[in-house]
Amino acid sequence: DAGVTQSPTHLIKTRGQQVTLRCSPKSGHDTVSWYQQALGQGPQFIFQYYEEEERQRGNFPDRFSGHQFPNYSSELNVNALLLGDSALYLCASSFADREHGYTFGSGTRLTVV
Amino acid sequence: DQQVKQNSPSLSVQEGRISILNCDYTNSMFDYFLWYKKYPAEGPTFLISISSIKDKNEDGRFTVFLNKSAKHLSLHIVPSQPGDSAVYFCAAMGRSGTASKLTFGTGTRLQVTL
Numbered sequence: 001d002a003g004v005t006q007s008p009t010h011l012i013k014t015r016g017q018q019v020t021l022r023c024s025p026k027s028g029h030d031t032v033s034w035y036q037q038a039l040g041q042g043p044q045f046i047f048q049y050y051e052e053e054e055r056q057r058g059n060f061p062d063r064f065s066g067h068q069f070p071n072y073s074s075e076l077n078v079n080a081l082l083l084g085d086s087a088l089y090l091c092a093s094s095f096a097d098r099e100h101g102y103t104f105g106s107g108t109r110l111t112v113v
Numbered sequence: 114d115q116q117v118k119q120n121s122p123s124l125s126v127q128e129g130r131i132s133i134l135n136c137d138y139t140n141s142m143f144d145y146f147l148w149y150k151k152y153p154a155e156g157p158t159f160l161i162s163i164s165s166i167k168d169k170n171e172d173g174r175f176t177v178f179l180n181k182s183a184k185h186l187s188l189h190i191v192p193s194q195p196g197d198s199a200v201y202f203c204a205a206m207g208r209s210g211t212a213s214k215l216t217f218g219t220g221t222r223l224q225v226t227l
Binding site: 040042043044107 | 117119158159213220
């Protein structure tokens with residue numbers, strides 16, 4: 001059973017560009033959350049999608065947007081990239097069962113130059 | 114505003130000994146707590162959790178203790194093994210029922226030496 005799959009694994013972008021990151025949740029999971037992990041920090045919550053709608057959002061600017069598709073997969077879009085957006089972006093999926101927390105993907109390492 | 118704090122960035126323990134990782138939180142609305150382990154180039158892996166209605170939860174070599182009055186939790190690993198060497202994150206949730214967001218600490222790097 002495949003867990004959470006994220007693509008690409010690594011990405012280099014230039015300041016001002018736009019980027020799209022992709023996530024396929026674990027089979028049976030219907031909720032997808034995105035986290036940003038800067039170097040030396042813990043993951044920070046960006047937003048959560050359920051039933052194709054943004055259900056909850058963290059303290060991130062509108063440059064960060066997302067989408068969930070009918071098959072529960074999700075995209076994270078970041079516009080007008082800044083150097084400070086360089087981080088590991090983690091996708092996590094769940095099925096309203098917090099007894100086992102969330103299942104995380106291996107992440108996408110984004111470098112903005 | 115760091116609502117979940119892990120004040121020890123690193124910890125070194127000998128194989129076979131007990132590892133104790135600590136975590137403090139400030140938000141009284143948190144009612145569910147989790148520990149995750151993270152290896153380099155991998156995503157965090159769920160380890161163990163505890164509800165605020167309990168003060169202890171065990172799973173094999175891992176035990177989590179919760180002291181609500183002190184807003185403190187700890188993860189005990191006994192006995193520690195070299196494969197336990199990783200970064201450990203404490204995380205908290207603030208809502209029961211449906212899925213909610215995780216608030217993470219900054220992590221503690223555990224090194225288990227031979």
